[in-house]
Each structure stands twice: as structure tokens, then as C-alpha cells.
Amino acid sequence: MKNINGLGSWLWQRIAALYLALFLIYFISSFICMEHFNYTGWLQWHTQPVNSVLIFIGFFMLVVHAWIGIKDVIMDYVHPVMARALVMMLFAFMLMSCLVWASRILLVAILK
């Protein structure tokens, strides 16, 4: 357990940010290029093999990025140790639930 939350999270924050930025550009351009935006096109885009893998990685990167970000904010504003631990656990639980929930939604759509 060395180097807790040091260079590691600084670097991960940026790796995740880069991935999310590139993914966002890809996501938006995909739908700008789509002729008719409807349910079928939306579903197909998400369940297409390459896209679905990119989305799964995207969910993971989003939660990593969000966790490091919110952790820094909490450390700046919540000082009592117990309160800090509680708020951090709350967000950790919330973000992990979001990751599982979002992944499940995509998986169900793929297996349909």
C-alpha cells in the first residue's frame, strides 16, 4: 500500500479523461452521421460488437474518473474523519451501483 492516491490517481484521472473525451467525440459524431435518429438505429449502435465493448470500457472509465474527482472534492471540503469516510463510502457505493446498473442495461440490450 505505498503511494496511496498519489501519482497513480493523478495519472488515472487523465487516462480516463482522455478516453472519455475521445469516446464522447466518437459518440456524438456517430449520431450526427446517422440519417434517421430512431429506436432501431439507437439500439443497433449500442449493441454493435465494437461499440458495446467501447461503451463498457467507457462506463468503467467514467466511474474511475468520477471517483477520483469526487474523492478530491470531498477531501477539500469534508474535514472530520468520520464524516469524510462516510461521505466517501456513500459515493463509492453510488458509483459502483451505477457501474453495475449501466452495464446490466447494456448487457440486456445486447442479449435481446
Add this chain to the structure above:
Amino acid sequence: MPQQQNRPVFLNLFQIKLPPTAIVSILHRVAGVLLILFLPFLIYLFDMSLQDKLTFTQAAELVDYPLVSAILYILLWAISHHFVAGIRYFLIDFEMISSRSAARTSAVIVFIVGLLVPVFAWFGNQL
């Protein structure tokens, strides 16, 4: 660490005048926190949009409610501001923005571009 006990503290947020760099930095944080807090709602919409044709249409209707669309415009601002402010931080990391004037100018640009995205989206939706 010796510290002066009754040192003057001047933290009236309505009287402190922050430079654009500081404002953009704080808004980067605010936008990030906002996006995290509304993440469950966005996943809920994502779920509706993918389930079937009916829930897809219901999601589209839900998005049209004034309160919901107001929230989504704010979130659109949050993501566009977070995105461009993030690019600015990358440029600072790679020392492409290093002078004081470049830092200030880029902060103003980030603020304006971040606002332009939801404004254009709103105008686009009125057409």
C-alpha cells in the same frame, strides 16, 4: 506549526473578485459534481431508451417536460464546460499554456464555449 490565533479572515464570497481562471476552475468542479449527482437519472433515461420502442418514446416524452429539459440543459452545459475545461488542463499539463495572459484568455474561451453548446442546442430545438 505556529499560527497566529486571531488573524483576520476575509472570505466574503460576494466581495472577493476572482480571476477568470479561478471561476473556470471552480465551475469545472461544480460541473463534475453535478454530473455525478445526476448520473443515476441519466442511467435511468439510458435504460428507458434501450428497453423497447415504447419506453424509448416515453423517454423522449419525459425529456420534453419543462423541468426535465431544464435539468438536461444544465447537464449539457456541465458536460460541455467540463470537456473544454479539461482540454485546457491537458494543454496546461503539456505546457502549451504557460503564460499568465494565455491562462486568462484560454479560461475566458473555455467559459464561452462551454456556454455556447447548450445555448445552440436550445436554439436548435426551437426551430
